[in-house]
Amino acid sequence: MELYLHIPFCRSKCRYCDFTSWSGRENRMEDYADLVIAEARERADAIGSMAVETVFIGGGTPSTVPAETMKRLLDGVFRYFPPAGGAEFTGEANPGTLTKAWLDVMIGTGMNRLSLGMQAAQPELLRLLGRIHGMEDVHASVDMARAAGIRNLSLDLMFGIPDQTEALWQESLEEAVALEPEHLSCYGLIPEEGTPLKRSLDSGELSLPEEETERAMYDEAIRFLASRGYAQYEISNFARPGYACRHNIGYWRRVPYLGLGISAASMLTADGETALRQTNPHTWEGYEAVIRTGRGREEETVTGEDARFETLMLGLRMNEGVSEAEYRRAFGEAITVRYGDRLESLRARGLLLHEKGVWKLTRRGMDIQNSILVELMD
Numbered sequence: 001m002e003l004y005l006h007i008p009f010c011r012s013k014c015r016y017c018d019f020t021s022w023s024g025r026e027n028r029m030e031d032y033a034d035l036v037i038a039e040a041r042e043r044a045d046a047i048g049s050m051a052v053e054t055v056f057i058g059g060g061t062p063s064t065v066p067a068e069t070m071k072r073l074l075d076g077v078f079r080y081f082p083p084a085g086g087a088e089f090t091g092e093a094n095p096g097t098l099t100k101a102w103l104d105v106m107i108g109t110g111m112n113r114l115s116l117g118m119q120a121a122q123p124e125l126l127r128l129l130g131r132i133h134g135m136e137d138v139h140a141s142v143d144m145a146r147a148a149g150i151r152n153l154s155l156d157l158m159f160g161i162p163d164q165t166e167a168l169w170q171e172s173l174e175e176a177v178a179l180e181p182e183h184l185s186c187y188g189l190i191p192e193e194g195t196p197l198k199r200s201l202d203s204g205e206l207s208l209p210e211e212e213t214e215r216a217m218y219d220e221a222i223r224f225l226a227s228r229g230y231a232q233y234e235i236s237n238f239a240r241p242g243y244a245c246r247h248n249i250g251y252w253r254r255v256p257y258l259g260l261g262i263s264a265a266s267m268l269t270a271d272g273e274t275a276l277r278q279t280n281p282h283t284w285e286g287y288e289a290v291i292r293t294g295r296g297r298e299e300e301t302v303t304g305e306d307a308r309f310e311t312l313m314l315g316l317r318m319n320e321g322v323s324e325a326e327y328r329r330a331f332g333e334a335i336t337v338r339y340g341d342r343l344e345s346l347r348a349r350g351l352l353l354h355e356k357g358v359w360k361l362t363r364r365g366m367d368i369q370n371s372i373l374v375e376l377m378d
């Protein structure tokens with residue numbers, strides 16, 4: 001099983017962000033730790049103990065939570081769901097909020113992977129995004145993490161930012177690689193409804209790079225990172241050999257996961273191909289009510305056709321693709337029974353590859369993966 005813990009606090013809210021996170025609620029962090037520990041107890045009572053193979057502490061900005069609070073929270077959760085020996089344990093942090101005390105506590109509780117939100121190398125782009133940090137903070141955070149003993153470091157970068165040129169993107173890639181992370185995530189900016197950035201785009205105050213420019217940035221990321229020893233293993237993720245993120249791969253392979261905290265989702269396999277997905281409320285009050293009553297999670301049963309489609313959709317995100325043997329093991333039938341014609345048609349058009357019992361997207365297929373998924377769903 002994978003364990004995810006959501007920390008809904010940030011120093012200040014970035015202009016593009018629609019994740020569940022708040023700034024200015026530092027006085028609620030201790031209460032939040034109590035709620036999450038209570039949820040872990042409730043979940044352990046309900047589902048029993050399961051081996052935890054990966055842990056991911058995400059958010060929000062986990063590094064805004066004081067070290068002592070974080071320790072109390074993790075000790076409390078791990079009492080019910082202790083990580084197995086050799087588990088991958090990632091903590092997310094943002095430059096400008098990371099401290100040695102936080103790193104020491106996290107490493108002391110087992111953290112062996114750090115994911116840092118660098119996003120861009122240029123102060124003007126970071127400002128435009130509403131980020132609180134500069135490149136000097138990224139350097140300081142990386143140095144601090146290495147000195148504390150982190151041997152598996154990931155940096156997040158963003159492309160498709162207003163005012164970002166291909167040359168600026170190249171500079172961000174180069175600066176990131178110069179820091180020698182083991183892993184890099186490159187996400188295209190998606191302007192989400194209701195965010196200040198979306199309003200600036202709608203009003204014409206800002207504009208996004210042309211679609212063609214954005215595609216060129218993505219292509220450049222793949223080319224440049226490959227030339228520096230980072231293999232793409234998923235649409236947005238690149239790693240040095242042996243450093244692909246096990247937690248994310250588990251998610252794409254539909255390994256059961258338990259999410260604790262506000263807005264966290266869980267998928268605990270019930271039996272065979274049927275899975276129950278549950279999502280915690282996105283509000284503080286709603287989450288508190290779930291902890292008090294044990295009820296109020298949004299629930300969805302994923303079964304039959306939906307489970308099969310999900311397996312394809314998530315599997316095709318990864319460069320290793322969807323294995324026919326694994327599909328047969330999960331669903332007791334060949335992938336061709338339901339998808340044969342559609343897979344074949346996509347292959348004939350150069351959008352899918354079929355090799356050694358595995359289906360995967362071609363480079364061209366990756367660019368238009370959404371329309372491919374629509375076609376597979378029909």
Ligand code: SF4
Pocket residue numbers: 009010011012013014017018019021059060061094117
């Ligand atoms: S740091 Fe991350 S979670 Fe927090 S506001 Fe910025 S983008 Fe959102």
